[in-house]
Amino acid sequence: MTVLLDIYYKLSHAFGPQHWWPGDTPFEIAVGAILTQNTNWGNVEKAIGNLKNRDVLSAKVIYEMPVHELAELIRPSGYFNIKAQRLKSFMNFLMREYHGSMKKMKSGETHLLREQLLSVNGIGPETADSILLYALEKPVFVIDAYTKRVLSRHCILDDGRSYDEFQALFHAILKKDEKLFNEYHALFVKLGKTFCRKSKSLCDTCPLSTFKKQ
DNA sequence: TGCCAGGCCGGGT
DNA sequence: ACCCGGCATGGC
Numbered sequence: 001m002t003v004l005l006d007i008y009y010k011l012s013h014a015f016g017p018q019h020w021w022p023g024d025t026p027f028e029i030a031v032g033a034i035l036t037q038n039t040n041w042g043n044v045e046k047a048i049g050n051l052k053n054r055d056v057l058s059a060k061v062i063y064e065m066p067v068h069e070l071a072e073l074i075r076p077s078g079y080f081n082i083k084a085q086r087l088k089s090f091m092n093f094l095m096r097e098y099h100g101s102m103k104k105m106k107s108g109e110t111h112l113l114r115e116q117l118l119s120v121n122g123i124g125p126e127t128a129d130s131i132l133l134y135a136l137e138k139p140v141f142v143i144d145a146y147t148k149r150v151l152s153r154h155c156i157l158d159d160g161r162s163y164d165e166f167q168a169l170f171h172a173i174l175k176k177d178e179k180l181f182n183e184y185h186a187l188f189v190k191l192g193k194t195f196c197r198k199s200k201s202l203c204d205t206c207p208l209s210t211f212k213k214q
Numbered sequence: 215t216g217c218c219a220g221g222c223c224g225g226g227t
Numbered sequence: 228a229c230c231c232g233g234c235a236t237g238g239c
Contacts (some may be wrong), residue, residue: 082222
C-alpha cells in the first residue's frame with residue numbers, strides 16, 4: 001500500500017506546498033472547521049470576516065453573545081441557525097474545560113481531546129480531526145469527501161467504508177507526522193477542488209491519472 | 215438555471 | 228448498524 005505515499009509525492013510535486021489551514025489563530029481555525037461543514041470555503045471567509053469586523057472572534061465573546069445575533073453574523077456560511085448553535089456548543093465546551101483557551105487545550109492528550117470534541121453536539125469526526133490537526137497540531141489524519149472520492153475512484157478503498165476505516169488506512173501506512181498529515185490533507189482538497197468535483201469523472205490532466213487503472 | 219460545497223444530527227427501520 | 232431528510236448561502 002505504498003500507493004498512498006506515491007499519491008502524496010505526485011500531489012506534492014504537482015501542487016507544491018499548501019501552507020494550510022487558512023486562518024490566523026488556532027481559535028479561528030476551530031471556528032472555520034465548524035463553519036465549513038458541507039460548505040464552500042469562500043462563504044466561510046465571509047462569515048469569519050463578519051466576526052472579525054465586529055471584533056467578536058473570541059471564545060468569551062461568542063460564549064456570551066445571543067445565538068440569534070451570532071447566526072446573523074455567520075449567515076453567509078449557510079446553515080447559519082444550526083451552525084450558530086454548534087459554535088455555541090463548542091464555546092461552552094472550551095470555556096468549561098479549558099477556560100476558553102486553545103493554548104490550554106493544546107496541552108491535552110490527543111485521544112482524550114478527540115473524545116471530548118466528538119462529545120460536543122455538532123462536531124463529528126472530520127471537524128474534530130481538523131481541529132486536532134490544524135489548530136492543535138496533533139498528528140491525526142483528516143478524512144473528507146474529497147479523500148474518500150479520490151481513494152474510491154482509484155479503487156484503493158470503497159466509498160462506502162466508514163470514516164474510521166479510511167483514517168486507519170492512513171495511520172497504518174504513514175508515519176505519524178503532523179507536518180505530513182497537514183500537507184497531505186491539504187493536497188487532497190486542492191486536488192478535489194481542481195479535478196475531482198462530484199459531477200466530474202477522472203480526466204487525463206489529473207496528477208493521479210496514472211493510477212486510474214488499479 | 216440547477217447543482218454543488220473541506221458534515222452532522224435525529225428519527226426511523 | 229445503516230439510511231435518509233433537513234439544514235441554507237453564494238458561485239459557477
